Amino acid sequence: MSKRIDVSGLTAYYGTHKAIEDISMTVEPRTVTAFIGPSGCGKSTFLRTLNRMHEVTSGGRVEGKVLLDDEDLYGAGVDPVAVRREIGMVFQRPNPFPTMSIFDNVAAGLRLNGNYKKSQLSDIVEKSLKGANLWNEVKDRLNKPGSGLSGGQQQRLCIARAIAVEPKVLLMDEPCSALDPISTLAIEDLIGELKERFTIVIVTHNMQQAARVSDRTAFFNLAAVGQPGKLIEIDDTERIFSNPSVQATEDYISGRFG
Amino acid sequence: MDISTQKTGADGAPPPHDGVPPTTSANGPQKRAARGTTRPGDRIFLALSRGSGILLLVIMAAIAVFLAYRAYLAISKDEANFLTTFEWNTGLVPPKFGIAVLAFGTVVSSIIAMAIAVPIAVAIALFITHYAPRRLSGPIAYVVDLLAAVPSIVYGLWGALVLVPHMDGLFGWLNDYFGWTGIFSWDEGAPRSMLTVGILLAIMILPIITNVSREVFRQVPQMHEEAALALGATRWEVIRMAVIPFGRSGVISASMLGLGRALGETMAVATVLSPDFDIHASLLNPGGGTFAQNIASKFNEATEYGRDALIASGLVLFVITLLVNGAARMIIARRKEYSGANA
Amino acid sequence: MSHATAVADKRPSTLRGASLPSWSPYAIAAGSVVVAVGIGLAAGLDSKVQWGLIAGLLFVAGTYGIAAKVEGRRQAKDRIATSLVWVAFILAVVPLVSLLWTTIARGVKVLDIYFLTHSMGVVADSEPGGGIYHAIIGTLEQVGLATLIGAPIGILTAIYLVEYGRGGLAKAVTFFVDVMTGIPSIVAGLFILSLMLMFDMQPFGFAGSLALAILMMPVVVRSTEEMLKLVPNELREASLALGVPKWRTILKVVVPTSIGGIITGVMLAIARIAGETAPVLLLVFGNPFINNNPFEGAQASLPLYIYQQYSQSAGSTAAYDRAWAASLTLIAFVMILNLVARAIARWKAPKTGR
Numbered sequence: 001m002s003k004r005i006d007v008s009g010l011t012a013y014y015g016t017h018k019a020i021e022d023i024s025m026t027v028e029p030r031t032v033t034a035f036i037g038p039s040g041c042g043k044s045t046f047l048r049t050l051n052r053m054h055e056v057t058s059g060g061r062v063e064g065k066v067l068l069d070d071e072d073l074y075g076a077g078v079d080p081v082a083v084r085r086e087i088g089m090v091f092q093r094p095n096p097f098p099t100m101s102i103f104d105n106v107a108a109g110l111r112l113n114g115n116y117k118k119s120q121l122s123d124i125v126e127k128s129l130k131g132a133n134l135w136n137e138v139k140d141r142l143n144k145p146g147s148g149l150s151g152g153q154q155q156r157l158c159i160a161r162a163i164a165v166e167p168k169v170l171l172m173d174e175p176c177s178a179l180d181p182i183s184t185l186a187i188e189d190l191i192g193e194l195k196e197r198f199t200i201v202i203v204t205h206n207m208q209q210a211a212r213v214s215d216r217t218a219f220f221n222l223a224a225v226g227q228p229g230k231l232i233e234i235d236d237t238e239r240i241f242s243n244p245s246v247q248a249t250e251d252y253i254s255g256r257f258g
Numbered sequence: 259m260d261i262s263t264q265k266t267g268a269d270g271a272p273p274p275h276d277g278v279p280p281t282t283s284a285n286g287p288q289k290r291a292a293r294g295t296t297r298p299g300d301r302i303f304l305a306l307s308r309g310s311g312i313l314l315l316v317i318m319a320a321i322a323v324f325l326a327y328r329a330y331l332a333i334s335k336d337e338a339n340f341l342t343t344f345e346w347n348t349g350l351v352p353p354k355f356g357i358a359v360l361a362f363g364t365v366v367s368s369i370i371a372m373a374i375a376v377p378i379a380v381a382i383a384l385f386i387t388h389y390a391p392r393r394l395s396g397p398i399a400y401v402v403d404l405l406a407a408v409p410s411i412v413y414g415l416w417g418a419l420v421l422v423p424h425m426d427g428l429f430g431w432l433n434d435y436f437g438w439t440g441i442f443s444w445d446e447g448a449p450r451s452m453l454t455v456g457i458l459l460a461i462m463i464l465p466i467i468t469n470v471s472r473e474v475f476r477q478v479p480q481m482h483e484e485a486a487l488a489l490g491a492t493r494w495e496v497i498r499m500a501v502i503p504f505g506r507s508g509v510i511s512a513s514m515l516g517l518g519r520a521l522g523e524t525m526a527v528a529t530v531l532s533p534d535f536d537i538h539a540s541l542l543n544p545g546g547g548t549f550a551q552n553i554a555s556k557f558n559e560a561t562e563y564g565r566d567a568l569i570a571s572g573l574v575l576f577v578i579t580l581l582v583n584g585a586a587r588m589i590i591a592r593r594k595e596y597s598g599a600n601a
Numbered sequence: 602m603s604h605a606t607a608v609a610d611k612r613p614s615t616l617r618g619a620s621l622p623s624w625s626p627y628a629i630a631a632g633s634v635v636v637a638v639g640i641g642l643a644a645g646l647d648s649k650v651q652w653g654l655i656a657g658l659l660f661v662a663g664t665y666g667i668a669a670k671v672e673g674r675r676q677a678k679d680r681i682a683t684s685l686v687w688v689a690f691i692l693a694v695v696p697l698v699s700l701l702w703t704t705i706a707r708g709v710k711v712l713d714i715y716f717l718t719h720s721m722g723v724v725a726d727s728e729p730g731g732g733i734y735h736a737i738i739g740t741l742e743q744v745g746l747a748t749l750i751g752a753p754i755g756i757l758t759a760i761y762l763v764e765y766g767r768g769g770l771a772k773a774v775t776f777f778v779d780v781m782t783g784i785p786s787i788v789a790g791l792f793i794l795s796l797m798l799m800f801d802m803q804p805f806g807f808a809g810s811l812a813l814a815i816l817m818m819p820v821v822v823r824s825t826e827e828m829l830k831l832v833p834n835e836l837r838e839a840s841l842a843l844g845v846p847k848w849r850t851i852l853k854v855v856v857p858t859s860i861g862g863i864i865t866g867v868m869l870a871i872a873r874i875a876g877e878t879a880p881v882l883l884l885v886f887g888n889p890f891i892n893n894n895p896f897e898g899a900q901a902s903l904p905l906y907i908y909q910q911y912s913q914s915a916g917s918t919a920a921y922d923r924a925w926a927a928s929l930t931l932i933a934f935v936m937i938l939n940l941v942a943r944a945i946a947r948w949k950a951p952k953t954g955r
Binding site for chain 3: 297299300302303304306307308309310311312313314315317318320321324325327328377378379381382384385389390401403404405407408409410411412413414415416418419420421427428431461464465492493494495497515518521522523524525528529550553554557562565566568569572575576579580582583584586587
């Protein structure tokens with residue numbers, strides 16, 4: 001069951017520095033939305049405000065609203081821990097827990113929520129690993145450490161770990177930037193399958209990737225270094241890459257800057 | 259470190275790119291320049307630095323040999339069993355002395371110290387890295403750093419003049435409620451006992467264990483903590499999933515470091531304990547002793563033979579600390595392999 | 602937000618659990634203190650430490666109970682961990698602050714210029730008066746000589762390990778440096794003592810220096826090693842590629858780059874050995890008179906002075922005052938070394954781009 005995200009008037013700070021300013025957009029359920037833009041434009045920061053990971057960094061602070069199916073993530077009394085359980089995240093560098101086995105990595109999020117029977121856990125782990133297209137590669141070594149896998153496998157392990165807790169939304173912060181082309185392709189295929197079950201938001205530096213995997217694309221930019229990043233436009237991916245409505249988007253996509 | 263490919267001139271292979279034998283006269287000068295250690299400066303410098311390293315080994319060997327020799331002189335005349343005797347009479351003819359009481363006291367006081375210090379130190383390290391407001395954590399870490407540098411004799415003075423008078427209440431309370439165990443029974447004597455020593459040692463080693471643990475916790479990669487957070491973990495669950503597993507071996511080696519300090523601590527024990535040569539069931543009544551304390555207290559009145567006997571007990575302490583350090587080193591080595599695997 | 606709860610179908614508002622208000626820890630803390638004081642008064646416990654312990658226990662238990670009821674087990678565990686960590690911190694702060702406070706408060710009583718410039722030569726240990734001049738001289742000389750021996754050997758060993766070290770010898774040295782770090786100071790003292798017994802020598806300052814040097818070496822090796830490893834290889838290669846011989850590369854490029862860290866390490870090692878009492882007790886023996894010659898006759902030293910004022914004065918207040926004043930002097934000396942060392946480290950930190 002995936003959910004809609006509705007952002008309005010969102011501004012984020014690092015201490016006194018304003019990183020992104022006044023961003024509003026809607027992300028529909030069962031779609032893949034890609035964020036593109038030059039380095040430092042705040043697209044990763046924005047992504048991290050969507051599951052309240054931004055406030056984990058020192059001085060991180062957010063103004064504005066993020067509605068998940070009409071409920072404000074930043075409303076009074078909302079528990080950030082509960083938010084992050086609803087909205088999973090995959091990071092730039094694969095980060096399986098180094099001290100845990102492959103099985104334990106996938107089960108980590110489930111164990112937090114307590115009482116699963118051993119058999120239930122095995123079922124969910126298997127299902128999640130299959131969902132991440134990793135099952136066939138690791139089914140014989142579930143008890144080996146996750147750090148022994150290749151980079152691409154580790155990243156898929158992290159995706160399996162994220163989807164095991166059945167989040168409503170999956171955020172991906174440049175999930176392929178540390179991977180080789182073949183692993184990247186595997187992850188891109190996976191994203192196509194996952195969007196049947198989750199709302200997916202992906203930050204990417206790679207415009208071909210955005211064009212390949214996403215339904216909608218948002219372009220972020222900043223006026224100058226030190227200025228806050230802004231959302232320039234968001235539209236269907238096809239339109240953004242063929243006929244964007246803003247000149248800056250076209251310049252960026254055709255490689256004239258960034 | 260592959261900068262020192264040309265480390266030893268003597269066995270240095272010729273550079274791979276020229277097939278000309280080194281004796282060729284035309285190539286002679288360049289060859290010499292390339293082979294660094296044939297220069298007198300290089301030779302002297304290498305000799306100096308290698309010599310220093312060898313000197314360290316010689317010192318270690320000398321410590322073992324000389325202590326063992328003097329200990330042999332002492333133990334060979336000891337009429338009693340050196341390991342099991344409950345007295346220390348080196349002046350008798352023939353002399354009678356043994357380390358049973360000292361070994362017991364050293365181990366017991368160190369165990370008490372570790373039992374108190376390790377959990378608290380880990381908690382403080384977590385406090386500094388994960389709980390304290392950011393503005394506070396820097397200064398706190400700094401103060402703990404400085405406290406680690408306070409000389410042990412000052413801890414000893416403080417222990418004897420401030421801590422000991424404040425132990426009455428705790429001892430009375432322990433005696434009231436746990437006196438029946440025997441371990442915590444108290445005859446209302448001055449609280450210059452093993453428990454006080456253990457508590458003082460705990461306070462002393464707390465800063466060291468805290469510092470090392472803090473460094474380890476700080477090195478936990480941000481991405482592991484974020485991975486846990488993104489799964490919806492509370493702060494404590496982040497610590498349990500990502501921080502403690504990563505830091506466990508570091509904390510163990512920090513504790514070993516603290517244990518080494520506690521085992522060998524001399525002055526803080528000598529000022530606080532009122533020793534005797536017996537093993538007591540109660541930790542609250544005065545008595546007992548430790549290796550280091552016994553050496554410091556008995557040294558002044560000791561004859562040359564008495565000093566040899568003290569050296570013999572020091573040798574035992576030396577061996578114990580070697581074992582503890584060896585264990586710590588093995589743990590650290592395991593950790594290195596392990597963190598290398600996922601670098 | 603009644604609207605939102607109405608819309609969310611299956612699990613009404615999964616995002617918000619019941620949570621305690623932000624002031625609740627303070628309220629629970631205040632409540633625990635009040636109850637603890639009540640219990641303390643009622644049970645007639647006279648030790649304030651017990652009151653504190655009871656308050657701490659009540660706080661932890663109360664937090665867990667209330668949080669488990671309102672917020673659920675996981676949140677309660679989180680809160681209990683938080684409160685335990687705070688309690689541990691406060692528990693540890695009490696003795697450590699007491700140590701610093703007592704030393705300062707009681708140390709300043711007799712600490713003045715007279716105290717710093719006079720010895721104990723004509724003053725009985727139980728009488729007021731006298732000072733620590735002889736002990737300062739002894740400490741400075743013994744520590745100075747120890748540094749002259751220990752620091753160069755330590756630094757050179759570290760250079761050997763980082764710049765040349767390979768194979769069995771380097772491995773052995775690394776291993777035994779670690780082992781040496783753990784030698785109790787009294788064992789180092791006993792080692793020199795066994796040499797002195799061999800040659801039938803009487804206590805003198807330099808013997809103490811030798812033991813202190815042994816304690817200093819491994820510390821210097823470790824810190825210097827760390828610093829040399831921070832020097833990027835590119836620097837060494839750049840220099841070697843210019844045809845500079847290796848030893849000059851080390852002396853002119855590697856060591857200067859890391860000199861700040863090396864000095865810091867040496868100073869921290871000095872700070873550590875300056876407070877060592879046990880080897881000085883065995884080898885230098887102590888002396889109430891001024892002895893400027895570290896190579897002959899017993900000397901005093903600051904830590905030893907503190908011990909002897911405490912242990913040989915039969916409870917005389919004057920002697921305790923002197924012990925505290927000497928402690929304050931010693932702590933000040935160690936702290937200044939520490940602070941200067943850190944300042945140097947910060948000022949001369951190698952620019953490794955980290």
